[in-house]
Amino acid sequence: MTIRVAIAGARGKMGKEAVHTVMNNPEMELVSVLDYKEVGKTLADTNLFPADFTAPIFLDLKELHSKTQPDVLVDLTTPEFVYDHTKHALELKIRPVVGTTGFSDEELEELTALSRNSKIGCIIAPNFAVGAVLMMKFAEQAAKYLPDIEIIEMHHDQKLDAPSGTAMKTAHLISQERPIHEQGHVREKETIPGARGANYDGMRIHSVRLPGLVAHQQVLLGGDGQLLTLRHDSFNRGSFMSGVVLSIKTVMEKEELIYGLEHIIV
Numbered sequence: 471m472t473i474r475v476a477i478a479g480a481r482g483k484m485g486k487e488a489v490h491t492v493m494n495n496p497e498m499e500l501v502s503v504l505d506y507k508e509v510g511k512t513l514a515d516t517n518l519f520p521a522d523f524t525a526p527i528f529l530d531l532k533e534l535h536s537k538t539q540p541d542v543l544v545d546l547t548t549p550e551f552v553y554d555h556t557k558h559a560l561e562l563k564i565r566p567v568v569g570t571t572g573f574s575d576e577e578l579e580e581l582t583a584l585s586r587n588s589k590i591g592c593i594i595a596p597n598f599a600v601g602a603v604l605m606m607k608f609a610e611q612a613a614k615y616l617p618d619i620e621i622i623e624m625h626h627d628q629k630l631d632a633p634s635g636t637a638m639k640t641a642h643l644i645s646q647e648r649p650i651h652e653q654g655h656v657r658e659k660e661t662i663p664g665a666r667g668a669n670y671d672g673m674r675i676h677s678v679r680l681p682g683l684v685a686h687q688q689v690l691l692g693g694d695g696q697l698l699t700l701r702h703d704s705f706n707r708g709s710f711m712s713g714v715v716l717s718i719k720t721v722m723e724k725e726e727l728i729y730g731l732e733h734i735i736v
């Protein structure tokens with residue numbers, strides 16, 4: 471069976487890569503695209519894609535659904551819109567595969583309940599790169615033995631949310647193994663506010679934003695006389711596409727929300 475795929479955010483850096491990935495996959499068909507402003511009737515009209523990329527563009531998800539009946543909506547848009555897209559897709563019984571980051575814990579809880587109640591699968595993956603998922607899992611394992619941890623995430627300077635979804639997810643996984651405790655000296659004082667980074671249960675997260683970067687993260691675990699460094703680098707957006715394909719295929723078999731690729735790669 472061919473999986474009918476719609477993409478939101480197709481003109482973006484991740485979206486363009488996803489369009490080519492779906493178009494080149496014999497098990498999938500790109501049936502439509504969701505946008506929020508007039509950019510043409512089909513993908514080809516945007517001049518960002520070859521002339522034979524004729525998937526129609528819609529400004530309204532309900533109309534997109536009734537005219538093109540997608541099985542899956544891949545969302546690669548912005549933190550501002552992703553919650554509404556995901557909720558609306560679930561209500562229309564389209565399975566969301568979400569790469570956009572920036573959900574609050576409350577939003578994730580609401581979407582988890584909606585997905586479970588409607589039995590419509592949903593995959594939210596803050597990082598589609600398999601290597602990054604392994605880094606997170608290794609960090610979770612190591613935290614049991616080295617619970618003093620700082621995360622440094624580094625991204626391109628167009629990224630809207632900080633800390634990154636990957637850093638938040640890493641901290642969340644680590645917190646399953648690491649007892650909550652403040653790190654550093656008890657009388658530590660910031661001369662410039664923010665110098666010690668964001669505080670997640672006493673663990674620090676630092677966000678670097680610079681042109682030239684794609685998506686990189688280090689997890690530093692310190693112990694007496696030793697330091698363990700776990701590092702992952704995505705050098706280009708191709709690194710995310712095997713995770714996008716895996717998520718599109720997997721979501722077809724699910725009846726609940728899955729948060730994180732680590733739950734489907736093992």
Ligand code: NAP
Binds near residue numbers: 478568597598630
């Ligand atoms: P980007 O280049 O800025 O692309 C976002 C695209 O979405 C833009 O073309 C934007 O159009 C469009 N857009 C904005 N609002 C929209 C809406 N309501 N409906 C449809 N399209 C809309 O960003 P990116 O680098 O591709 O990243 C996209 C998202 O994926 C970000 O949240 C990023 O953090 C995340 N990301 C996830 C992973 C992962 O592995 N999960 C990896 C990399 C990035 P305009 O530019 O015209 O506003």
